[in-house]
Amino acid sequence: MSKTKKILGIDLGTTYSCVAYINDYGQAEVIPNAEGERTTPSVVWFDGKRAVVGQEAKEMTSVYPNSVCSFVKRNMGNDDFTFDVDGIQYVPEHVSSLILRKLVKDASQFLGEEINDVVITCPAYFFVKEREATKRAGEIAGLNVLRIINEPTAAAFAYGVKPNENIKERFILVYDLGGGTFDTTIVRISKDGVDVLCTDGDHQLGGKDWDDRLVQHLVKRFNEESGQHVDVTDDSEFYYDVLQKAEQCKKQLSDKKTTKTTLAFQGNKVQIETSREQFEQMTEDLLDRTVALTRSVLDMARKKGCTKFDQLILVGGSSRMPQVSNRLKKEFSVEPQIFEPDEAVAKGAAVIGNNVYVQQLINEKLTRRSAGLTVETASAEELKAASKMVADENGYTLEIVTNATKRAKNVSSKTFGITVLDGYDVKGQPQLSVSNLIYRNTPLPAECSEQYATIADKQQIVVVELVENMCDAPVLGQPEPVISLDDTTSLWNGELPVKPNLRKYSPIDVTFRIDENGRLILIAFDPASNGKLEKAIPEQKNDTQTGMGKVTELIVE
Numbered sequence: 001m002s003k004t005k006k007i008l009g010i011d012l013g014t015t016y017s018c019v020a021y022i023n024d025y026g027q028a029e030v031i032p033n034a035e036g037e038r039t040t041p042s043v044v045w046f047d048g049k050r051a052v053v054g055q056e057a058k059e060m061t062s063v064y065p066n067s068v069c070s071f072v073k074r075n076m077g078n079d080d081f082t083f084d085v086d087g088i089q090y091v092p093e094h095v096s097s098l099i100l101r102k103l104v105k106d107a108s109q110f111l112g113e114e115i116n117d118v119v120i121t122c123p124a125y126f127f128v129k130e131r132e133a134t135k136r137a138g139e140i141a142g143l144n145v146l147r148i149i150n151e152p153t154a155a156a157f158a159y160g161v162k163p164n165e166n167i168k169e170r171f172i173l174v175y176d177l178g179g180g181t182f183d184t185t186i187v188r189i190s191k192d193g194v195d196v197l198c199t200d201g202d203h204q205l206g207g208k209d210w211d212d213r214l215v216q217h218l219v220k221r222f223n224e225e226s227g228q229h230v231d232v233t234d235d236s237e238f239y240y241d242v243l244q245k246a247e248q249c250k251k252q253l254s255d256k257k258t259t260k261t262t263l264a265f266q267g268n269k270v271q272i273e274t275s276r277e278q279f280e281q282m283t284e285d286l287l288d289r290t291v292a293l294t295r296s297v298l299d300m301a302r303k304k305g306c307t308k309f310d311q312l313i314l315v316g317g318s319s320r321m322p323q324v325s326n327r328l329k330k331e332f333s334v335e336p337q338i339f340e341p342d343e344a345v346a347k348g349a350a351v352i353g354n355n356v357y358v359q360q361l362i363n364e365k366l367t368r369r370s371a372g373l374t375v376e377t378a379s380a381e382e383l384k385a386a387s388k389m390v391a392d393e394n395g396y397t398l399e400i401v402t403n404a405t406k407r408a409k410n411v412s413s414k415t416f417g418i419t420v421l422d423g424y425d426v427k428g429q430p431q432l433s434v435s436n437l438i439y440r441n442t443p444l445p446a447e448c449s450e451q452y453a454t455i456a457d458k459q460q461i462v463v464v465e466l467v468e469n470m471c472d473a474p475v476l477g478q479p480e481p482v483i484s485l486d487d488t489t490s491l492w493n494g495e496l497p498v499k500p501n502l503r504k505y506s507p508i509d510v511t512f513r514i515d516e517n518g519r520l521i522l523i524a525f526d527p528a529s530n531g532k533l534e535k536a537i538p539e540q541k542n543d544t545q546t547g548m549g550k551v552t553e554l555i556v557e
């Protein structure tokens with residue numbers, strides 16, 4: 001293959017990040033950072049005019065805990081989170097933009113050319129706010145973000161799972177246990193592409209929780225041996241020291257049956273031996289939680305016609321712990337596949353990034369032939385001709401170009417509906433319930449319209465309240481699940497003025513549309529007056545945060 005355009009696939013992880021690209025031989029290859037490491041801790045140390053990213057920042061956590069920011073991905077899309085340092089408030093996308101700048105700078109240096117085009121991955125359960133925040137982080141870093149893609153889809157691509165005309169439909173379970181998050185996803189592979197069938201996860205469960213258990217264990221043993229009564233939370237320096245040693249101990253226990261850790265504090269030095277068996281016992285409940293979530297995803301998949309899966313792929317650094325594969329094998333009677341778990345997502349992202357780029361080239365050819373023609377709308381003949389031209393002109397094989405035209409679809413990770421009035425109680429209080437329109441795990445893009453009605457004669461307005469919840473779609477032939485208002489979150493409400501003097505029970509149409517990126521459009525329509533209320537969720541954000549100007553001024557190292 002000749003030299004083709006380079007697109008970076010970036011796994012922007014909670015604890016570690018990784019970058020890959022497609023080399024001149026068409027293979028996905030991880031790019032080491034400036035320190036020669038294949039993954040970079042997703043940690044930022046704000047040191048005056050410098051933002052130090054990676055291992056050095058991680059090591060500074062114990063020395064400058066207030067100016068080192070870790071685990072920012074757990075707060076992606078959270079409007080209330082800021083990391084405050086030197087009187088400046090940084091939102092999650094600011095902090096993430098610094099991590100991205102370091103990753104891309106090092107990758108560009110390694111490849112000897114300035115790279116600007118990237119695809120960034122995020123968990124399949126990230127919804128629109130989190131996805132938009134991730135994209136914005138890339139834009140703040142000055143990057144051209146071609147796509148935000150799902151981590152399990154990327155992982156499936158990295159394991160060589162390709163859509164193929166000759167292969168019948170297959171289902172892959174992707175179990176992703178990272179440093180700070182867990183998600184479990186069923187991916188469907190068909191001749192048309194790779195789709196997420198259903199997904200679930202826990203933002204607050206990952207390797208860090210295993211580390212925390214070891215911290216408790218190590219400090220307890222330290223106190224027993226030394227006769228001290230150290231409360232680890234009282235001394236941040238000692239705490240971060242134990243935390244780093246706990247992570248080391250955990251990693252060693254993935255290879256060895258026992259390991260020794262030395263702790264020193266206030267003149268006492270104690271060596272503690274920990275066995276893998278002890279470690280597995282003290283963290284069993286954490287593993288149970290991942291198995292329960294996996295079972296629940298399999299239940300959802302069953303309702304969608306997937307009764308068994310063909311492959312179990314383990315992703316995320318924490319799936320290196322032997323307890324993970326042993327337990328999954330026992331639970332699901334399938335041999336899990338584990339291969340470069342902390343690189344698979346970045347490599348798959350590089351493959352997809354390349355596909356996205358090639359697809360753009362094909363679309364350009366198609367548009368030249370007929371305005372507006374795209375990969376989705378072209379006939380097989382038109383697609384074949386355009387693909388051949390792209391392959392010939394850019395030095396790709398026809399197979400690579402053909403594979404690039406396959407789709408990679410996501411599902412909605414939440415259920416969306418509106419509140420409706422059922423009537424009034426004896427005290428005259430309105431009784432509200434939820435009417436869901438689009439259920440979680442519905443393939444995106446999705447659209448649903450329902451007709452509702454006014455509740456009184458001469459009503460002047462209709463209040464439309466958009467809510468989200470985790471209600472599952474009704475099973476065919478069974479009644480609609482009832483969801484309590486307490487289990488829903490209100491996202492927005494607005495008022496639709498209706499035609500004056502309308503009669504009670506006049507129709508009001510409500511339509512929900514969710515695009516591939518998870519952006520929801522709500523339209524409420526009064527057919528009597530042609531009046532319309534339209535709202536996009538979330539709204540595009542402006543750069544009004546105080547940290548914005550400052551973040552781009554920082555020198556990233």
Ligand code: AMP
Pocket residue numbers: 013014015016017039177178179180206207208247250251252254315316317318319320321341342
């Ligand atoms: P990721 O977010 O996928 O990069 O995963 C990072 C997590 O994997 C961190 O919690 C690491 O401590 C953990 N991890 C990396 N290597 C190992 C290993 N050999 N054994 C156990 N956990 C590991």
